[in-house]
Amino acid sequence: MKPLGPIPAGYDAIDGQLAIAGVTAEELVARAGGTPLFVYSADLIRARVTALRAALPARVGLHFAVKANPFEPVLRLMDGLVDGFDIASGGELAMVQAAGIDPAQVSFAGPGKRDAELEAAITAGATLHLESEGEADRALAIGARLGIAPQLAIRVNPDFDLKGSGMKMGGGAKPFGIDAERVPALARRLVGAGVAWRGFHIFAGSQALDAAAIAETQANTVALAVRLAGEAGVALPKCNLGGGFGIPYFPGDKPLDLAAVGAALGEVLAALPGEFAATRFCVELGRYLVGEAGVYLTRIVDRKLSHGEVFLVVDGGLHHQLAASGNFGTVVRRNYPVAIASRFGAEVEEEASVVGCLCTPLDRLAEKGGFPRGEVGDLVAVFCAGAYGASASPAMFLGQGPAREMLV
């Protein structure tokens, strides 16, 4: 048997079934009109924000990385909870605008921004996080043509990365950000050009569970921002410290020690020179805010035996759960937390693999896990589905189409 990932806190059984926000899985599916279904718990998202506010220094704002979950009801919920939204495309700009979010709270990072996207962001009053000098030139030209001083920050490619990070996005040659040594000259040029200068964005990696590694990266990040602002001779109105706060997906993963991260960051900020007293700092988080608040429900269509192994074939799959299938940024496939939702908390009776309905051997949601006996018609739950599920899976593959989504 292969171990399954840890089921996040906050999920109970009612009448032997998984319940989310006090409603059974079958009732949720009935309300949504069928499976496969992503269910996101507003209470769990709120609780996560509360925990972050309690742990982080008061002057550190919380941003939501929209790519983790752009479902409109989630964006509307977040609008009342966080201080900013980080987007990475014109499409996401349209999504946050459709959700009624004030573009003044929106920062747009990401490589390859097209002119139309730059123009939409400048017109709306969002902040652009510049990924290259070329992009800076285009943003300045578009601002001049529109007669608007664009709000610009520089995304810095730091000369360090986040240790133990699942996805490294800083350090060495990268498509993200502008190499630190070239930043002061550009910052001077932007401020000289009369833009609405917003400061630096430094993102060093994702999905770290080690508080010491995050604390070290945050200290390095603050030090780099201070050094670059000094070298450029410009003010630092804002500084986005990146994120990287991870969640436990796999067997043996332990939750991040948030209190330790917050305490260390508090010390770093308290030691800053007086000229940074007005600098607004923020962290940008995706999965940490919403990942554990989401569950993917899918129904068993077939139960079959092959060479003595049990396969539970469900009506969902990697087209909604690319990461759980092990095909999104993982080297060795390990099991996410998966359970038979219709028999939640029941004893383990057999070893079974949960496979999706796609005709590819990649479509595995759980491999050789220990489960109560799953029957045709039972619901299966994949946990940690609130981030990079619906938004980061190839829903059109094999003509399957998107899953249903609901916020409860």
Ligand SMILES: *Cc1c(COP(=O)(O)O)cnc(C)c1O
């Ligand atoms: C994806 C991304 C995030 C969010 O990452 P999580 O691991 O979901 O917290 C934050 N910032 C940037 C720049 C990103 O690309």
